[in-house]
Amino acid sequence: MKYLVCVKQAPDTAELPKVKAEEAASGELSIQLVVNPWDEHALESAIQSSEDYGGSVGVITVGGEKAIDALRSGLAMGCAEATLIEDTEADAWGVATLLAAAIEQMGDVDLVFTGQLTVDGNSGMVPIALARKLGWPVLTGVAKIIEVTDDSIVVERVVGEARLTVKTQAPAVLSVIKEIGEPRYPTFIKIRKAARVKIPTLTASDLGVDAPAPVVQMDNYRKPPARDAHVQLFDNASDLVDALLAEKVL
Amino acid sequence: MDFAFITEHEMVQKTVRDFAEKEIRPVIGEYDREHKYPHFLLPKMAELGVMGICIPVRYGGAGMDYISLGIVSEALEWADASVRETIAVHLALNAMTVFQWGTEEQKQRLLAPLATGAKVGCFGLTESGAGSDVAALKATARKDGDDYILDGEKMWITLADVADYLLVFAKTDPAKKHRGITAFMLERGMAGLSTGAIEDKMGVWASNTGWIAMNAVRVPARNRIGEEGEGFKVAMSALDNARYTVAAGASGGIRAVMEASLRYSQERETFGKKIAEHQLVQQMLAKMALNYDIATLLWQRVGWLKNQGVRNTRETSQAKWFATEAAWEAASDAVQIHGAYGFSAEYGVERYLRNAKGAAIYEGTTQIHQLLQATYALGWRRDKPLRCELPAYDPEYWQE
Ligand SMILES: Cc1cc2nc3c(=O)[nH]c(=O)nc-3n(C[C@H](O)[C@H](O)[C@H](O)COP(=O)(O)OP(=O)(O)OC[C@H]3O[C@@H](n4cnc5c(N)ncnc54)[C@H](O)[C@@H]3O)c2cc1C
Numbered sequence: 301m302k303y304l305v306c307v308k309q310a311p312d313t314a315e316l317p318k319v320k321a322e323e324a325a326s327g328e329l330s331i332q333l334v335v336n337p338w339d340e341h342a343l344e345s346a347i348q349s350s351e352d353y354g355g356s357v358g359v360i361t362v363g364g365e366k367a368i369d370a371l372r373s374g375l376a377m378g379c380a381e382a383t384l385i386e387d388t389e390a391d392a393w394g395v396a397t398l399l400a401a402a403i404e405q406m407g408d409v410d411l412v413f414t415g416q417l418t419v420d421g422n423s424g425m426v427p428i429a430l431a432r433k434l435g436w437p438v439l440t441g442v443a444k445i446i447e448v449t450d451d452s453i454v455v456e457r458v459v460g461e462a463r464l465t466v467k468t469q470a471p472a473v474l475s476v477i478k479e480i481g482e483p484r485y486p487t488f489i490k491i492r493k494a495a496r497v498k499i500p501t502l503t504a505s506d507l508g509v510d511a512p513a514p515v516v517q518m519d520n521y522r523k524p525p526a527r528d529a530h531v532q533l534f535d536n537a538s539d540l541v542d543a544l545l546a547e548k549v550l
Numbered sequence: 551m552d553f554a555f556i557t558e559h560e561m562v563q564k565t566v567r568d569f570a571e572k573e574i575r576p577v578i579g580e581y582d583r584e585h586k587y588p589h590f591l592l593p594k595m596a597e598l599g600v601m602g603i604c605i606p607v608r609y610g611g612a613g614m615d616y617i618s619l620g621i622v623s624e625a626l627e628w629a630d631a632s633v634r635e636t637i638a639v640h641l642a643l644n645a646m647t648v649f650q651w652g653t654e655e656q657k658q659r660l661l662a663p664l665a666t667g668a669k670v671g672c673f674g675l676t677e678s679g680a681g682s683d684v685a686a687l688k689a690t691a692r693k694d695g696d697d698y699i700l701d702g703e704k705m706w707i708t709l710a711d712v713a714d715y716l717l718v719f720a721k722t723d724p725a726k727k728h729r730g731i732t733a734f735m736l737e738r739g740m741a742g743l744s745t746g747a748i749e750d751k752m753g754v755w756a757s758n759t760g761w762i763a764m765n766a767v768r769v770p771a772r773n774r775i776g777e778e779g780e781g782f783k784v785a786m787s788a789l790d791n792a793r794y795t796v797a798a799g800a801s802g803g804i805r806a807v808m809e810a811s812l813r814y815s816q817e818r819e820t821f822g823k824k825i826a827e828h829q830l831v832q833q834m835l836a837k838m839a840l841n842y843d844i845a846t847l848l849w850q851r852v853g854w855l856k857n858q859g860v861r862n863t864r865e866t867s868q869a870k871w872f873a874t875e876a877a878w879e880a881a882s883d884a885v886q887i888h889g890a891y892g893f894s895a896e897y898g899v900e901r902y903l904r905n906a907k908g909a910a911i912y913e914g915t916t917q918i919h920q921l922l923q924a925t926y927a928l929g930w931r932r933d934k935p936l937r938c939e940l941p942a943y944d945p946e947y948w949q950e
Contacts (some may be wrong), residue, residue: 376561486565488599488612492949495558 301355303346306414309337309370321521335370338415340483342476346413347378353448356380362395364388375494376486384501394512396429401507409468427475437472443479562618567623574629581756596667603710606948610665615943619854620798625748627799628806631905632757634799642792644717651776651938672713674704674762685728689720700767710745710760714738719781731781735773742767753904793870793913800873801845807884808838834883841876849944859942864926871919874909882905
């Protein structure tokens with residue numbers, strides 16, 4: 301079984317409030333970048349599945365040179381190989397186009413794992429578009445891997461308040477949620493190797509596709525209005541509970 | 551000159567800072583309050599590779615360099631000094647000493663289980679009557695056939711109750727003062743060896759600090775580390791390694807109280823403005839930022855020297871002296887900035903103040919480092935080459 305995890309180098313959410321609208325529009329963020337947190341869960345579940353059921357895990361990203369750090373993190377966690385597709389212009393559909401071309405070129409990928417969302421784009425589009433491009437089934441909201449066989453996978457999906465146990469044939473695309481498992485810490489021995497490995501870089505032309513022009517145009521960036529924080533005192537606990545229920549805090 | 555971290559240092563730093571934040575910070579305050587040693591951290595640190603980070607892979611370590619050891623120390627003390635102490639004692643004082651002075655057989659037998667974390671080490675030099683004045687130690691080791699018989703006590707020993715391998719120093723020839731000291735690796739379970747904890751300390755409550763009693767402990771000669779009479783040099787070179795971790799650790803302590811102070815001073819208001827807007831508060835913040843950088847540059851210079859295989863007793867002593875005193879001042883100022891809330895356990899900055907005092911005492915008191923620096927400056931002291939130097943970092947050898 302060959303697993304491939306798609307990751308993205310994304311802004312550290314703790315630093316997001318510092319981002320200015322102009323910076324977001326230019327795409328040149330001067331803040332700390334980290335592996336998109338959802339993708340760390342995808343890495344964990346793919347690596348854990350390969351340990352439980354056999355196989356090897358690769359990690360891939362579309363991005364600029366800085367995105368190599370995300371690949372090194374994947375290698376340090378336990379991935380065996382990494383690929384960078386160099387492109388900083390693509391939108392979700394473009395990223396899916398490039399990933400699909402790379403996966404087709406690899407030819408031996410059975411299961412693609414992604415995170416549910418990225419903390420910057422927040423669209424959740426890439427896994428779905430990727431499956432569409434590849435013509436493979438897609439399972440979103442994956443909370444648990446139940447079994448992997450040579451040609452199929454059984455997972456638990458969370459859909460709203462429901463939990464579904466679903467089996468699909470491989471190859472397939474899965475997008476996972478955080479419940480699937482806490483990402484492991486990389487070990488120093490693996491860090492040492494990951495830091496030194498030379499990571500192959502591909503471009504759209506290496507993959508035999510045209511650099512995909514964005515289909516989504518971002519016209520305007522602005523910060524969401526600051527939340528209205530206020531202090532409210534309640535006379536009794538049941539009013540407080542009602543208010544919390546109304547605000548969907550409970 | 552290049553001050554930038556290489557990729558693997560960045561990755562180690564990110565990993566161990568994450569670890570400190572997620573695994574240690576949330577719980578260590580409680581272990582501290584309850585005066586409990588966080589045993590649960592040992593297997594976790596072993597899994598990451600912390601317990602033998604700068605030991606070659608062939609001896610069970612993670613095969614990283616000495617700068618990585620500093621990075622780990624800094625990150626751990628950001629969470630709590632007691633956890634960094636574990637690394638100082640287990641790795642820098644014990645395992646690295648076997649690496650530097652041990653025979654190949656000892657490296658296979660003693661170092662490998664230490665470096666993987668399967669065994670934990672401690673270091674017993676100090677006695678109730680011999681701290682700064684090491685040559686005054688009274689423990690004795692008498693040759694008996696292929697063994698030595700050790701008698702005496704050790705005091706203020708970090709991990710005394712936790713360690714499996716206890717590196718102790720005893721006199722094989724009391725007449726020769728410091729030239730009569732020899733190092734031995736004791737193993738828990740040896741007849742006549744007992745340990746206990748010291749209660750009622752001012753700080754490092756989450757650390758285990760204790761005593762060792764040796765009552766005719768029979769130690770095979772194959773557990774002697776270095777030659778007879780070489781113990782003083784063995785101990786001093788071990789301190790060169792551990793003082794480095796103390797220095798790096800102290801800079802992590804400064805970072806922790808500086809972060810807390812920056813946060814609090816931008817929340818708390820007096821006289822109609824944030825206290826961060828008062829210049830007298832800014833002065834304390836500025837001093838923390840400056841001292842953090844000085845402390846960092848000093849320990850990183852030592853890490854670099856160690857990587858090159860250059861003797862660094864003088865530079866290590868400077869780094870340790872400066873960083874531990876700066877950490878004490880920063881923690882004291884952090885308590886001050888927090889006002890009464892700093893004086894309470896709620897914000898945790900008082901824990902850093904209590905812990906910081908210990909570091910100005912152990913691994914050479916501030917005064918001992920001042921004396922050392924004066925003798926270097928005056929040209930009265932020159933370090934002679936040792937029979938066994940700490941090997942320069944060689945990535946190929948380390949990782950084979
Ligand atoms: C938390 C903690 C953990 C420790 N862990 C260990 C451990 O794991 N292993 C171990 O072996 N030891 C350990 N120690 C002991 C530590 O190394 C000693 O406490 C230290 O060396 C100082 O010795 P002392 O306490 O006997 O003080 P003393 O040597 O009695 O010093 C008392 C005072 O006199 C000053 N002084 C001494 N000599 C001079 C001089 N020549 N000139 C000027 N001033 C001088 C000192 O600076 C100090 O201010 C630990 C201590 C602490 C507090």
